[in-house]
Amino acid sequence: MTERPLLLLDVDGPLNPFRAPFAGLRGYKSHRMWPEVWLSYRDPESRRARRGARIRLHPSHGARLLALPFELTWATAWTHQANTLISPHIGLPGDLSVVEWPELFAEDPDGLSWKTRHLRDWAAGRPFAWVDDMITPRDRAWVAAHHPAPALLLRVHPRHGLRDRDFTALTRWAEGLSPAGR
Known part of the structure; x- marks a missing residue:
């Protein structure tokens, strides 16, 4: 049996459209959460830290992601808390796999996203799709030049989150992989 390609999934932007003024009108539900990465940038005694971060999630996204022909992996600064706070x-x-970062938000000498090099290494030569709001043309070019297998870097705008067209693009890309490319 052929391995499915990896889907490396960020939380903020794709699943949590944090820049959307009216996400609730599109079926998103608001939740208050206290992710460690978010708290690390707040004064623990502040009103904002006590209230928690407002996270908007669409309840249908889990089923839609599971229906994709991918092996899902969290590729987020939320790390293992994505499994405990987002998944439910x-x-x-x-119990989805989680990319273990050597350092969060490390500056790249070539101006790549802090995730790019590590995700290429994490994929270990396997085809992968990376869904994030911080992907740039520079990241795409670097992965194309340095990854031996097909890769789709899908930028999702943090105002919109994952949309139907993104699910379609992911499905088409995965289905277009030849058995040898998987």
Whole structure:
């Protein structure tokens, strides 16, 4: 049996459209959460830290992600908390693989996203799709030049989150992989 391609999934932007003024009108539900990465940038005694971060999640996204022909992996600064805080609200299993970052938000000498090089290494030569709001043309060019297998870097605007067209693009890309490319 052929391995499915990896889907490396960020939280903020794709699943949590944090820049959307009216996400609730599109079926998103608001939740208050206290992710460690978010708290690390707040005064623990501040009103904002006590209230928590407002996270908007669409309850249908889990089923739609599970229906894709991919092996899902969290590629987010939320790390393992994506399994405990995000998964239950969207219907994903709480034991998805998690990319272990050597350092969060490390500056790249070539101006790539802090995730790019590590995700290429994490994929270990396997085809992968990376869904994030911080992907740039520079990241795409670097992965194309340095990854031996097909890769789709899908930028999702943090105002919109994952949309139907993104699910379609992911499905088409995965289905277009030849058996040898998987």
